[in-house]
């Protein structure tokens with residue numbers, strides 16, 4: 246049986262003297278996978294034309310096939326990309342929309358995806374509708390019902406998270422897809438967090454396109470993502486059109502100019518390592534610790550979880566006891582202060598009109614990581630907002646101001662012309678909020 250927690254920390258390159266509770270943002274790659282990646286790079290550089298022209302196409306398919314097996318998808322309809330943002334863009338920018346078409350999503354949508362939607366809407370005259378998902382969520386069916394109610398005859402696409410970034414809620418994705426497809430509406434799922442976090446069966450979910458990352462919870466080197474398409478889904482192309490245009494899905498995505506594919510080629514090793522760390526048992530253990538730690542933090546802060554414990558995997562959100570505006574600017578400052586004052590890395594988020602702390606748990610975390618968290622959070626909030634830290638009954642004030650993502654330097658994602666945000670305070674998940 247694997248011994249988790251501190252005992253496993255040496256497998257990772259993480260700094261020693263910190264509490265790292267943000268695996269969800271960028272994952273953390275085990276050292277042995279760097280070594281593997283370097284071996285691929287050396288093989289690439291030993292004879293570059295042979296590697297790229299003769300060997301790489303098959304190597305990419307081998308990596309994609311192993312990933313497809315892990316996520317429950319058809320290998321011939323699974324393609325690799327650098328990141329989930331590119332995958333979401335590839336699908337969105339392959340589809341054609343006309344004025345008055347509606348694209349429905351939720352107000353938990355990831356900020357970069359919100360911008361991609363905005364881009365597509367601005368170019369076509371389509372309308373983006375953001376359906377509010379309440380937090381705390383009382384029951385997962387609230388998400389399905391909210392999206393279901395938003396579908397109408399003009400709805401051409403639903404874009405929905407499997408696990409939402411700002412809330413960490415695991416949406417009832419198979420139910421959502423079923424509801425949309427019954428109405429004849431195609432679905433694009435943003436499953437950036439799913440592989441390695443939940444038990445994933447892409448085919449059973451049945452979305453038209455499922456996009457995911459291997460560089461988060463599967464710990465693959467950075468730059469490993471995928472799109473799986475249903476057999477009957479509309480045709481998609483990479484955002485970069487290259488030599489293999491119109492030669493089929495896998496050829497087109499496999500050949501997009503010169504790039505470093507070494508991270509992709511480590512996918513089979515990342516899957517093997519995940520299994521070695523326990524696979525399903527690891528996921529269960531991480532989820533259980535995250536739910537317990539989140540519940541205890543909420544009790545200590547006299548607040549609440551962002552939804553029922555069962556709606557979270559190894560990443561949970563706890564409402565922050567303050568009445569600061571629910572903006573990404575405030576969330577970014579809270580994260581910075583937690584780090585600077587306490588060397589705790591955890592993401593603060595702004596969604597559904599409130600500020601939340603998102604806690605991620607991976608194999609290297611254990612109970613000790615949460616011991617001083619309540620005090621660290623309390624003192625962070627007191628420093629951030631000395632006069633406004635409020636007792637548990639206090640409610641965060643919805644923000645009317647446009648949200649600025651920390652470090653983004655520009656308004657993050659006000660809906661574009663023709664776009665309609667039905668959300669309350671817009672919890673914009675912007676740059677820097679992963």
Ligand SMILES: Cc1ncc(COP(=O)(O)O)c(C=O)c1O
Nearest residue numbers: 328329330355410435437458679
């Ligand atoms: C829900 C969601 N979608 C998309 C992304 C983007 O992932 P990437 O940075 O790999 O493009 C993230 C990143 O955190 C995410 O949480």
